[in-house]
Amino acid sequence: MERSFLMVKPDGVQRGFIGEIVKRFEQKGFQLVGAKLIQITKEQAELHYAEHTGKDFFERLVTFITSGPAFAMVWEGDQVVALSRIMIGKTNSMDAAPGTIRGDFAVHTNFNLIHGSDSLESAQREIANFFSEQELVSYSKSI
Ligand code: CMP
Secondary structure, eight states, X not given: OEEEEEEEOHHHHHTTOXXXXXXXXXXXXXXXXXXXXXXXXXXXXXXXXXXXXXXXXXXXXXXXXXXXXXXXXXXXXXXXXXXXXXXXXXSSTTTOOBTXXXXXXXXXXXXXSEEEOSSHHHHHHHHHHHOOGGGXXXXXXXX
């Protein structure tokens, strides 16, 4: 079973989108196996965005993601990595289709509400950056 790291970014928390975003993934049929409100450290942010190191927006990105609480989640389910990226929508808010989270609610690429892992490898690294094994649960749906 796949797991993905998803995070409501500080703009999404401040705009009150935690509930809406959790609802969409629950309704899709994915299972929440870990969640917490966190204040991301500079070290965690630099590791999380390591692929963007050196780009012109890197410092702005680290400053933004550490600027206030974020809601970190681990979701489980078939194809959750690829499907959650579709549900999130394109990075550039101008390209994000209606019906996606960014397409419906985001107007700026720098403030695009939510992060989702782009591959299984990224998901493993990102989950380990923000969660300990003890913070994740494993359960079967019984109802
Ligand atoms: P995300 O894909 O979650 O992670 C990297 C973030 O960098 C991206 O969302 C945007 O919020 C931000 N960003 C800002 N400028 C750019 C850019 N030119 N290209 C890609 N990402 C950008």
